[in-house]
Amino acid sequence: MQNTLLLVDGSSYLYRAFHAMPDLRNPQGEPTGAIYGMINMLRRLRSDYPAAYMACVFDAKGKTFRDDLYPEYKAQRAAMPDDLRLQIEPIHEAVKAMGWPILMVEGVEADDVIGTLAVEATARGLNTIVSTGDKDLAQLVNPHVTLINTMSNEKLDEAGVLTKFGVPPERIIDYLTLIGDTVDNVPGVTKCGPKTAVKWLAEYDSLDGVIANADKIKGVVGDNLRAALDWLPQGRVLITVKTDCDLSAHHISIDESLVAKEESKEAMLAFYKRYGFKTWLRELSGDATAGATPLSSIAKATAGSGNTPAQAGLFNDDGAIPATVISNYETVLTEAQLDAWIARINAASLTAVDTETTSLEPMTAQLVGISLCCEAGHACYIPVAHQYADAPAQLSRASVLEKLRPWLEDDSKAKVGQNLKYDTHIFANHGVALRGIVHDTLLESYVFESHKSHNMDSLALRHLGKKTISFEDVCGKGAAQICFDQVELQRATDYAAEDADITLQLHLAMWPEIETDASLQRVYHDIELPTSVVLQKIERNGVLINKDLLNAQSNEIGKRLLELEQNAYELAEQPFNLNSPKQLGEIFFGKLGLPVVKKTPSGAPSTDEEVLQKLAEDYPLPKVLLEYRGLAKLKSTYTDKLPKMVNAQTGRVHTNYAQAVAVTGRLASNDPNLQNIPVRTAEGRRIREAFVAAPEHVIISADYSQIELRIMAHISGDASLLKAFADGEDVHKATAAEIFGVALDDVTSEQRRYAKVINFGLIYGMSAFGLASNLGIERAAAQSYIDKYFQRYPGVAQYMADTRTKAKAHGYVETVFGRRLWLAEINSPNGPRRQGAERAAINAPMQGTAADLIKLAMIAVQNWLENDHLQSKMIMQVHDELVLEVPESELELVRKKLPELMANVAQLHVPLLAEVGIGKNWEEAH
């Protein structure tokens, strides 16, 4: 770009590179992480943003005008860590060798140099790109100046600043002045954060406006503002980036001195050698072997590392596992090693497989390495994409996958893993179809002990008495977490090979428990294992989303929210954050003196929907809040979020179905959750219009009718209830006729509504108290309805009693298919907890059996689609509903067959019924 100036805020990146990188060292032990990060970043910038002029700007030593103005400036900042200070000089050296002009101006901060040059560039008709990790520089953005953050890949133009901060670039100074900057020790207004600052600036336009109207702002924050009035002008000067520094005095201007030079190969070679960057050295010198660690040293170092005997016998004295297992882990770096392992797994009766990847997102993560284990204690790790500074040469990902493909894709080669649904996605990301999944330790644990945790570290502790290396031990956590491809090979092998080893041992420990119990084995083998294969396909199919429609809805809702917000401010006679229950409570119950209806568990007055409904009868503000809450939820959770979750490659949303989290056997959906898309209100249902079918396809949805009540009829065997379903009656209406003692045809809609609430209450293990509060009636009246119900449906009463008894005696209840649902607190001495467990015990068999049924239906539907070579695809499961995307040519077929498969998936004492809907989108299909 001939008309572009590229400025890098070197000082801000120094810190970020230092903290983002692991503690890398060269052979001499000198720290090199920040150097590595910095070089990497500059290389990428130069290729991504070719510019006529460029410079890397650093802070110089010495005081600046800000120190004179405010001695406390940056006073709180901790001294630079030694390990970073040691890297400053080398970084300057590297930047120069790379051909970048460096600017360091004594007495002028890097920010001010950047600001001044950006203004000069604009005056000369140039566009400026500022690469920084510091939000303060957002104040410089205008049509000719853009910020980029290479660490987060974020790009901020004028619109971007407005979106990110809620104020335009010309208000950033005011905004930052109000908030203050804790890093530089510049105070703002106490308790004023981003939300409040945006609110004030929206109300009074500018900092000067806020200052002029300071007396109008109520509350503690208003007092804080008034206390800060004297300070704010000074704060503003500190926050403001100078754009008029006299750089000419330092002979700096945008001329040939800011034109990048060729990288000096000789200097870089010397530099890489000096600091031990072997991969780059190899790259630059064109010598493929330079610096590669000899294989033998790794093999030696790794074999036998972590030589702890596993104390398997401690917890499993059934002899399934040898009492001591000596771990012997191998890093596979050569063709010969790989061939030896392929021979082993081809001969093995069962092999544990595990993948290491670049992220936890199943659809986008890339393979970093594979571990295998077919004999407890003997495992290997095959790294294929580790790329830290001096990583040894590895076999390529493509070649390893091609060599392993015949085995991976062979249905007859038995595999076990921990959540292989994830690994299946990873292999699919590279064009390999994982087959032959015969066991999954995640599902074994889930079927065996639904209520316990199923992650590998806790499983290893529980079943093998072994403390494993955790992912966090290896990669750290939070912001400082590194990608697995940055992990040093020996450490990676210790961790990854152990995972495969432990997986195999876990299987050997848990399988006997399941194998010897016919019900558990059936649930595991006939339901959970095949379900996981189906789920992987559904996730991969994804759901097509109309982004434009959602964006339009977001805009529309956004406008309405602004109106409601203003409306609320007027009613409250002050601005406040409508999203903050705390602030809302202060206004409602403090300022306006509204009555407290109920309290939250932690004692604060509640402002939830029920309370607002009640208060809305007498006051105007709660009504506004109700509409605001409803719309804000739709916008933030759905219309804003879903478009962002669309996969760039497929144009679809790919949820993740968690198969082992819900203790009842249900699935859970996350990232995004597709099981809570609104349906009750008209406003909410519009979101379903954005769940669309591809061209020449339709959405077909089928849901089980009254599934849990039917299951209650089946399990309880209650004659009246069974008859109602057998006769195909409206079950709520039938219940109402029984309770109110009237003929079916005389049931009023009010009576039916009551009966419906009671039916749902029964499924949830309700009490008279709960029923009363739900129906808004006296407790005694509720109790008499319940008594009447149990009198009319004695089988149901018996079932409730039996369930409680069984739960207390065994600690678990069962579904119709024999799934065990454990109730940890069923015998708790704590009354409320125990009662909670009793209600859960009553609900669990119904919810759990429904979950079993739809899982069986999913397996049946997938089998049918595949056996008949149909193009139709399952794309969602919502507890009692299956959603398919169907080519128009298969519409009639699916419309007929889908509900049949669902209804006939099991023969209960009641008929099962599935109802079908068809449309161009999910809303129409209902």
Place this chain on the structure above:
DNA sequence: CTGCTAGCATA
């Protein structure tokens, strides 16, 4: 940056 609470969407 992390963990907590409040609130709310679904079956």
Place this chain on the structure above:
DNA sequence: GTATGCTAGCAGA
């Protein structure tokens, strides 16, 4: 009154 997951605000690092 059962079972989930997600967002925003906020307090304490």
